[in-house]
Amino acid sequence: MSIACFLTYRQAHNLKIRHITDGKCDSLPVYHTAYIAFWCVIPAGITLILWEIGHSFFLEKGLLAAVSDNWQEWSAVDRQLTLTIIRNIAAGVLENNDPTYTAALNYLHDFEWYSRLWRFGFVFCCVFAGLSWGWCHIRAELKAQQFIERIMQFFLLLCAVCAVFITVAIIFSLLFEALRFFNRVPLSDFLFGINWSPQGTIEISDNEELTGSFGVIPLFVGTLLISTIAIGFAAPLGLMSAIYLSEYASKKIRSIIKPVIEILAGIPTIVYGVFAALTVAPLIGDLGRYFDLPTASENALATGLVMGVMIIPFISSLADDVISSVPDRLREGSLAVGATRSETIIQVVLPAALPGIISGLLLAISRAIGETMIVVMAAGLIANLTINPLQAVTTMTVQIVTLLVGDQEFDSAKTLAAFALGLFLFTITLCLNIIALYVVKTYRERYE
Amino acid sequence: MNKDREEFALRRLTKRHRKEKRFHFYGLCAIFFVLFCVIGLFAIIIYRGSGAFVVTTVTFDIHFDRHVLNINAPVATSEALHNANYLALIKQTLSRHFPQVTSRREKKQLYQLISHQAEFTLRHLLIAQPELLGTSQSVSLLASDRLHQFASGNSIYWSAQQKEWMTQLQQENRLQQQFNWRFFTAGDSRFPEAAGILSALTGSLIALAITFLLSFPIGIGAAIYLEEFAPRRRWVQWIEVNINNLAAVPSIIFGLLGLAVLINLFGLPRSAPVVGGMVLSMLTLPTIIIASRSALSAVPLSIREAAIAMGVSKMQMVMHHVVPIAIPGMLTGSIIGMAGALGESAPLLLIGMVAFVADPPMSIYEPATALPVQVYLWADSPERGFVERTWGAIIVLLIFLISMNAISTFLRQRLERNK
Numbered sequence: 001m002s003i004a005c006f007l008t009y010r011q012a013h014n015l016k017i018r019h020i021t022d023g024k025c026d027s028l029p030v031y032h033t034a035y036i037a038f039w040c041v042i043p044a045g046i047t048l049i050l051w052e053i054g055h056s057f058f059l060e061k062g063l064l065a066a067v068s069d070n071w072q073e074w075s076a077v078d079r080q081l082t083l084t085i086i087r088n089i090a091a092g093v094l095e096n097n098d099p100t101y102t103a104a105l106n107y108l109h110d111f112e113w114y115s116r117l118w119r120f121g122f123v124f125c126c127v128f129a130g131l132s133w134g135w136c137h138i139r140a141e142l143k144a145q146q147f148i149e150r151i152m153q154f155f156l157l158l159c160a161v162c163a164v165f166i167t168v169a170i171i172f173s174l175l176f177e178a179l180r181f182f183n184r185v186p187l188s189d190f191l192f193g194i195n196w197s198p199q200g201t202i203e204i205s206d207n208e209e210l211t212g213s214f215g216v217i218p219l220f221v222g223t224l225l226i227s228t229i230a231i232g233f234a235a236p237l238g239l240m241s242a243i244y245l246s247e248y249a250s251k252k253i254r255s256i257i258k259p260v261i262e263i264l265a266g267i268p269t270i271v272y273g274v275f276a277a278l279t280v281a282p283l284i285g286d287l288g289r290y291f292d293l294p295t296a297s298e299n300a301l302a303t304g305l306v307m308g309v310m311i312i313p314f315i316s317s318l319a320d321d322v323i324s325s326v327p328d329r330l331r332e333g334s335l336a337v338g339a340t341r342s343e344t345i346i347q348v349v350l351p352a353a354l355p356g357i358i359s360g361l362l363l364a365i366s367r368a369i370g371e372t373m374i375v376v377m378a379a380g381l382i383a384n385l386t387i388n389p390l391q392a393v394t395t396m397t398v399q400i401v402t403l404l405v406g407d408q409e410f411d412s413a414k415t416l417a418a419f420a421l422g423l424f425l426f427t428i429t430l431c432l433n434i435i436a437l438y439v440v441k442t443y444r445e446r447y448e
Numbered sequence: 449m450n451k452d453r454e455e456f457a458l459r460r461l462t463k464r465h466r467k468e469k470r471f472h473f474y475g476l477c478a479i480f481f482v483l484f485c486v487i488g489l490f491a492i493i494i495y496r497g498s499g500a501f502v503v504t505t506v507t508f509d510i511h512f513d514r515h516v517l518n519i520n521a522p523v524a525t526s527e528a529l530h531n532a533n534y535l536a537l538i539k540q541t542l543s544r545h546f547p548q549v550t551s552r553r554e555k556k557q558l559y560q561l562i563s564h565q566a567e568f569t570l571r572h573l574l575i576a577q578p579e580l581l582g583t584s585q586s587v588s589l590l591a592s593d594r595l596h597q598f599a600s601g602n603s604i605y606w607s608a609q610q611k612e613w614m615t616q617l618q619q620e621n622r623l624q625q626q627f628n629w630r631f632f633t634a635g636d637s638r639f640p641e642a643a644g645i646l647s648a649l650t651g652s653l654i655a656l657a658i659t660f661l662l663s664f665p666i667g668i669g670a671a672i673y674l675e676e677f678a679p680r681r682r683w684v685q686w687i688e689v690n691i692n693n694l695a696a697v698p699s700i701i702f703g704l705l706g707l708a709v710l711i712n713l714f715g716l717p718r719s720a721p722v723v724g725g726m727v728l729s730m731l732t733l734p735t736i737i738i739a740s741r742s743a744l745s746a747v748p749l750s751i752r753e754a755a756i757a758m759g760v761s762k763m764q765m766v767m768h769h770v771v772p773i774a775i776p777g778m779l780t781g782s783i784i785g786m787a788g789a790l791g792e793s794a795p796l797l798l799i800g801m802v803a804f805v806a807d808p809p810m811s812i813y814e815p816a817t818a819l820p821v822q823v824y825l826w827a828d829s830p831e832r833g834f835v836e837r838t839w840g841a842i843i844v845l846l847i848f849l850i851s852m853n854a855i856s857t858f859l860r861q862r863l864e865r866n867k
Contacts, residue, residue, distance in 0.1 A: 153673070261483075425700075
């Protein structure tokens, strides 16, 4: 196929060189070749994709029919099982001991052979048809450039739509799986239950309603506790360092320290996780024992503090941007009436920058809530409903990971619960992000 | 009265100045604390990870005894060499060296001094040089983690006898410490002294290559469309808001998406780098789009106007004049996005790229793990050797990230000089 395309490229190119010397040509030769290539590749490509989809569909039907006459009454699981067995025999993984599969194997062999033959023929025809179609249309006055540019623009649009498609896919996959979960566990039980112990639930049947062990409140409180510690630690430090860098530090010091702080932002979260679990948590455990406080080895404080360190550069760079964008005339006015620098900052600059700082904090909170690796490594697994920072708490992200890591069947209530948690998490962070972006937008409009 | 006022004002002024100084001091404290965090973090990582780059070997004179090896044929075939009993050979060498050890329990402890990897070392040696059979040869064997910790000065041992043997080996000068090449050439192992990062690194690089191939073209295409062609309509603004939001969605959500759509719906294999790469590309796509858009909007208007004035179409203007200028900026953004993807581990946990992988994956469908996930796996192990390797793997990961960032900074600086 590629050889055919290459040949057309050359042919069309030569053809067009002749035409362009006439001086009547609408487009450059390269657009004519692209025009032909488009007609060659796209219809053939679409055919190929459709063929592959239809291929497996008809193949499965045929195979099942070869094994048994009444396959249509089988359940989906049985069908899949049979197909897997046949494929494994064909691949040589399993030995064929059952004569019922022999017919299916022959069918598979023949089908694959004919399919390959026909696919080749069909695609070749498509390429040829596209080629002749394009060839017939090539004339000096053909607006090949416009055509190609429109196609290119369409592909660029597709790329942009891809990003939207990801969001849509996230929302639909979470919603779909979460709805299946809420069929089993009532929504009110999930939102207001105070007991979370999915590992202890025993599922007897698929449709039974499960209550009492899927309450999200302890997870939510745990997430909030850790995020509060993190933000409470990072916000003053991040803000003060941003203020110092943008208001006090000389340009030279700023150009050195700012990248150093941003190094913290580039460190992977797993590194912070290891740091929290292996270094900070034992330290805080020792301190707790020294002061005779009951301290869990996986305490929320260590997790929160390390998460705070991770968030500092985030807050500091956002706040730095906002503070730097406050117009200088406000500062000068304040200094001119005799205010000291700190008074100017506290009473003039910060109020002007407040919306930006708030939105930065909101983004930081959404970061802290969605953060996974630090809490997976350093926070606990058991859902305690407590606000004592020295106790072990668990978070939504930890539970998603523990429910889904390991060999589990996908349809159990436990795995579905992870998707429900994911939907909950997604909704919270989405709301925070939208509010934050909205605040930033209105703020920017005020000064620009 | 006047004097009173003056004094009052002066007192207030000193108070205000003191407040100013205090505020300044708080700022300095914050900066110093953050710097302390950075330096402390790196110091701890280097201090605790350096142990991973050293291994201990024990040198013994080994007599390749046919009888012990269970090779009976006069001419040893390679198959016989492959299946020979090297463990017995090691056991015999150790027993000869420590004749005082007789009880079963003590022998078991004695054998634990040498790594299980040593069998494979001997096998390789003998297959490469079959003429050694029946002769004696001085061979360096990999020491077990306990012996390595002892040789490195950390006193961990099970019993007093074991300490005695270890000291004896040390006094006989049989212990050598050398650079741990295995750490870069081996996959994961159940024994810390034999474990390496090669398979995790390969998995990471395969996934990263897929990520780049998917997200770079799509991201740039989307950025070009949104920046250059998109009509200022409501739905376009909606796409923009959407992309900004997508950049702030927690990474674990992308893992859920990969699990539900790629694995359950499309039936792609679990644990495979192809799924990991696709998930990571969704994760980096918004970053790349945002960076590429700002690179495009930084292209001066004069270039666009000059191109249009020469009579080119809009597509030609964008493709031939704007994009080539913006490409370094786009690459910079993409490299930073890729660095983020390299350090990402939460979504990979969900799609099952968290497995014990001893051999590096050879295709995009084979089970694989990634470097940060390997860190996660090792950090959970209680053995001291694995903890060292956790920090060692972190050092390697950070070296990769720092070099990626250095490349992007270099690109940006070149770009600025060209302007």
